[in-house]
Amino acid sequence: MQTIRVETPSAKYDVFAGSGLLAELAPRIERVVRRSILAGRGQRVFVVTSPEIWALWGKKFLRSFQEAKIDAPVTLFLPPGEQHKTVKSVERLLREMVRAGGDRGSLLIAFGGGIVGDVGGFVAATFMRGINYVQVPTTFLAQVDSSVGGKVGVNLPEGKNLVGNFHQPRAVFADIGVLGTLPDRELRAGLMESVKAGFIRDRALVRFMEEHAEEILARDPKSLERVIASSIRMKADVVRKDERESGLRMILNLGHTVGHALEQATRYKAMLHGEAVAWGMVASLAVARRRGTITGGQMERMEKLIYRYGPLPKLKVTAARVIAVTGRDKKNVGGVRRFVLPVGIGDAGVVEDVTAAELEAAVKYMLVRARTAGR
Numbered sequence: 001m002q003t004i005r006v007e008t009p010s011a012k013y014d015v016f017a018g019s020g021l022l023a024e025l026a027p028r029i030e031r032v033v034r035r036s037i038l039a040g041r042g043q044r045v046f047v048v049t050s051p052e053i054w055a056l057w058g059k060k061f062l063r064s065f066q067e068a069k070i071d072a073p074v075t076l077f078l079p080p081g082e083q084h085k086t087v088k089s090v091e092r093l094l095r096e097m098v099r100a101g102g103d104r105g106s107l108l109i110a111f112g113g114g115i116v117g118d119v120g121g122f123v124a125a126t127f128m129r130g131i132n133y134v135q136v137p138t139t140f141l142a143q144v145d146s147s148v149g150g151k152v153g154v155n156l157p158e159g160k161n162l163v164g165n166f167h168q169p170r171a172v173f174a175d176i177g178v179l180g181t182l183p184d185r186e187l188r189a190g191l192m193e194s195v196k197a198g199f200i201r202d203r204a205l206v207r208f209m210e211e212h213a214e215e216i217l218a219r220d221p222k223s224l225e226r227v228i229a230s231s232i233r234m235k236a237d238v239v240r241k242d243e244r245e246s247g248l249r250m251i252l253n254l255g256h257t258v259g260h261a262l263e264q265a266t267r268y269k270a271m272l273h274g275e276a277v278a279w280g281m282v283a284s285l286a287v288a289r290r291r292g293t294i295t296g297g298q299m300e301r302m303e304k305l306i307y308r309y310g311p312l313p314k315l316k317v318t319a320a321r322v323i324a325v326t327g328r329d330k331k332n333v334g335g336v337r338r339f340v341l342p343v344g345i346g347d348a349g350v351v352e353d354v355t356a357a358e359l360e361a362a363v364k365y366m367l368v369r370a371r372t373a374g375r
């Protein structure tokens with residue numbers, strides 16, 4: 001097991017990543033929050049999860065409470081799917097917590113993928129003006145990315161993640177064992193976040209992912225632990241320096257400018273987030289190559305790694321549509337086209353002056369690659 005410390009101006013906490021964490025969850029949570037989580041002693045504990053995840057892992061989750069002789073938490077369900085990441089779901093969960101006797105001393109456990117983590121975290125951020133919570137992420141993406149860093153929130157009909165807060169968890173427990181039931185496509189899409197982590201901050205991770213793709217994709221626990229821990233370490237390092245995304249944290253958005261546009265242009269139905277980010281990274285590589293921040297050889301190597309963790313979905317959109325949607329991204333403050341560009345392999349920078357011609361060339365390159373490579 002690996003322990004990664006996250007330190008931000010607002011909180012300090014550990015992320016634990018390894019096999020078998022779920023079996024020891026209850027005593028570990030108790031140790032972290034440094035008080036009894038026995039409901040009988042005044043603290044209500046809630047677990048927000050989805051019915052699917054609970055059916056797969058609920059028994060194991062509860063066993064650690066039974067073995068530690070700790071009362072089972074109150075279970076609150078969030079149906080799966082981005083369509084439930086809403087203010088309405090948050091209101092329902094908050095009201096269920098009030099009715100179940102929750103108070104300012106309550107603890108919330110978010111047990112699921114990124115959606116459960118974002119919604120559960122936002123509920124924790126707003127219930128009684130904020131209560132303690134821990135993240136127990138169950139998808140690869142949630143383990144390496146969304147459970148760490150304290151960004152929580154929900155969508156509006158007008159767009160994704162438009163309502164939210166920064167609320168850091170008290171701890172994150174990433175059990176690699178739970179990834180055993182994750183669909184292959186979800187795993188591959190999540191691995192794109194680790195590819196991204198390597199590109200922007202960690203050359204050694206890039207090499208490891210190149211050399212051990214077979215073991216990683218076969219879910220070898222040691223290889224997964226190595227990739228997950230390095231990805232979390234990278235995110236922790238960035239978040240420590242810039243909790244609220246006023247500068248450095250923006251580099252985590254490599255691939256997001258065009259990635260978000262692809263998700264939006266296809267109404268979030270055609271591809272998973274990681275897959276959209278993967279295509280977005282290909283577009284960023286094209287801009288970087290034109291500007292000379294990466295060499296032709298580096299570009300080839302980076303693209304090869306992206307496709308190694310594919311297959312990526314076909315892109316049934318036109319360049320014009322992607323470009324139009326890119327201009328509406330909330331991260332493009334004041335109409336500026338903000339791009340994260342790789343600088344060599346293992347470094348990246350943010351630029352705000354990407355021209356319309358550069359964007360068009362990059363999107364066209366990406367669409368050509370979507371027809372000829374990546375599948």
Ligand SMILES: NC(=O)c1ccc[n+]([C@@H]2O[C@H](COP(=O)([O-])OP(=O)(O)OC[C@H]3O[C@@H](n4cnc5c(N)ncnc54)[C@H](O)[C@@H]3O)[C@@H](O)[C@H]2O)c1
Binds near residue numbers: 082148161
């Ligand atoms: N807060 C952040 O910093 C941050 C960062 C990146 C992404 N996100 C958000 O994360 C969300 C996506 O998260 P996600 O990719 O984890 O998707 P998700 O939460 O929808 O989970 C994907 C699917 O896998 C299922 N699942 C989860 N764990 C499983 C397991 N162990 N076995 C079998 N099935 C399992 C889920 O029920 C769901 O159907 C998006 O809403 C995105 O905006 C947030």
